[in-house]
Amino acid sequence: MHEWALAESVIKTVETKPELKNKKIKILLGELQDIDEEIFRFAMDELLKQRESQIKYSIVVDEAVFKCNECGREFFMSEITKKSKAQRENIHFIPEMVKAFVKCPVCDSIDFDIVKGRGVMISYD
Amino acid sequence: MTNLIDPRENIIAERFKDVKKIFLVSGFKGGIGKSLISSSLSLAMNDLGFKTGLLDMDITSSTDHIILGVKDKFPEEKNGILPVEIYGIKFMSFYFFTMSKPFALRGNDIKDAVKELLCVTVWDKLDCLIIDMPPGFSDAALELMRLINNFKVILVRTPSPLSIDIVSRMSGIYKDKGFKTIIVNNMSKDTTMGNSIRYDTSIDDAIGNVTAIKKTQFYRDVLSLSSDMIKA
Ligand SMILES: Nc1ncnc2c1ncn2[C@@H]1O[C@H](COP(=O)(O)OP(=O)(O)OP(=O)(O)O)[C@@H](O)[C@H]1O
Ligand SMILES: [Mg+2]
Ligand SMILES: [Zn+2]
Numbered sequence: 001m002h003e004w005a006l007a008e009s010v011i012k013t014v015e016t017k018p019e020l021k022n023k024k025i026k027i028l029l030g031e032l033q034d035i036d037e038e039i040f041r042f043a044m045d046e047l048l049k050q051r052e053s054q055i056k057y058s059i060v061v062d063e064a065v066f067k068c069n070e071c072g073r074e075f076f077m078s079e080i081t082k083k084s085k086a087q088r089e090n091i092h093f094i095p096e097m098v099k100a101f102v103k104c105p106v107c108d109s110i111d112f113d114i115v116k117g118r119g120v121m122i123s124y125d
Numbered sequence: 126m127t128n129l130i131d132p133r134e135n136i137i138a139e140r141f142k143d144v145k146k147i148f149l150v151s152g153f154k155g156g157i158g159k160s161l162i163s164s165s166l167s168l169a170m171n172d173l174g175f176k177t178g179l180l181d182m183d184i185t186s187s188t189d190h191i192i193l194g195v196k197d198k199f200p201e202e203k204n205g206i207l208p209v210e211i212y213g214i215k216f217m218s219f220y221f222f223t224m225s226k227p228f229a230l231r232g233n234d235i236k237d238a239v240k241e242l243l244c245v246t247v248w249d250k251l252d253c254l255i256i257d258m259p260p261g262f263s264d265a266a267l268e269l270m271r272l273i274n275n276f277k278v279i280l281v282r283t284p285s286p287l288s289i290d291i292v293s294r295m296s297g298i299y300k301d302k303g304f305k306t307i308i309v310n311n312m313s314k315d316t317t318m319g320n321s322i323r324y325d326t327s328i329d330d331a332i333g334n335v336t337a338i339k340k341t342q343f344y345r346d347v348l349s350l351s352s353d354m355i356k357a
Contacts, residue, residue, distance in 0.1 A: 096237055
């Protein structure tokens with residue numbers, strides 16, 4: 001599962017960044033990438049066990065927001081027409097592939113930004 | 126205050142830790158043979174007995190899959206994403222995810238897409254990895270230079286004074302950072318020059334057919350470069 005690779009990157013980051021030491025971290029899973037939260041959590045816990053690591057984390061799904069560079073309208077996942085399984089899977093691997101399958105719901109432009117909710121991020125206070 | 130960290134960057138070095146040599150194929154100018162050379166070089170390295178990977182870094186205009194005739198294959202998911210095996214080469218490209226749809230990316234998207242692919246692709250053990258670069262020197266090149274730092278740069282140039290000028294002007298970016306550069310003279314008329322690949326009118330007909338590619342003068346020239354290159 002490719003969730004493992006992403007979980008691994010989170011653990012590696014927490015292990016190497018001194019500013020994250022002994023912090024309770026929040027893992028943001030971008031709505032766009034559509035990570036399977038259960039698999040991700042399982043991967044995290046397995047990897048933490050293997051490394052005898054005590055990292056404390058919580059998981060939050062981060063709503064995806066897009067902004068059209070032509071008409072300026074912000075739009076959301078709910079406004080995007082349903083994608084095929086293969087398309088969703090490719091966005092799951094490389095979220096930027098949304099640009100190949102989605103257009104601005106207002107003006108049909110292919111030129112839009114992913115403002116937030118793209119992929120995996122670590123948040124801490 | 127809430128801080129955000131992108132975790133992907135921290136795993137990339139680990140993804141390349143068992144890759145012995147990395148060659149970036151650039152030349153800054155478009156249409157000078159970077160992709161043909163990258164694909165042929167991978168075949169040649171594999172023929173010489175080196176476990177070889179090929180990574181097409183041209184996100185919107187990838188072509189290595191066309192050159193190698195890759196069809197009906199998709200990377201497997203296993204603790205990450207495994208490159209596709211073709212003619213003994215481990216091959217990865219954005220092509221697998223675009224489903225041949227046209228699309229446009231701005232700078233930040235390119236940076237993110239590059240980072241994502243480097244983070245999740247599991248190369249495992251390789252003697253050498255060839256990275257086919259898009260033309261120009263922009264987000265993908267800068268991002269690669271920031272994220273991996275143990276590559277050599279193959280600078281492709283043609284006899285065109287335009288190509289020669291750009292290579293001599295731009296190669297400083299890599300040299301100043303301590304990267305070793307190797308010039309390859311493509312479409313060469315002067316075969317006495319080192320690292321030359323001759324102009325070969327049969328190469329376009331061989332595209333998509335690896336057996337045919339291997340019969341060309343182009344391929345023989347690439348093969349004779351590659352044994353020096355792996356020693357470089
Ligand atoms: N040695 C050669 N002999 C004859 N034709 C060549 C040779 N090298 C390249 N070409 C021609 O140049 C074309 C473009 O090559 P290629 O796609 O590899 O260039 P590129 O530098 O990767 O382009 P881009 O900048 O668009 O990625 C080939 O299809 C072929 O027609
Ligand atoms: Mg090319
Ligand atoms: Zn719009």
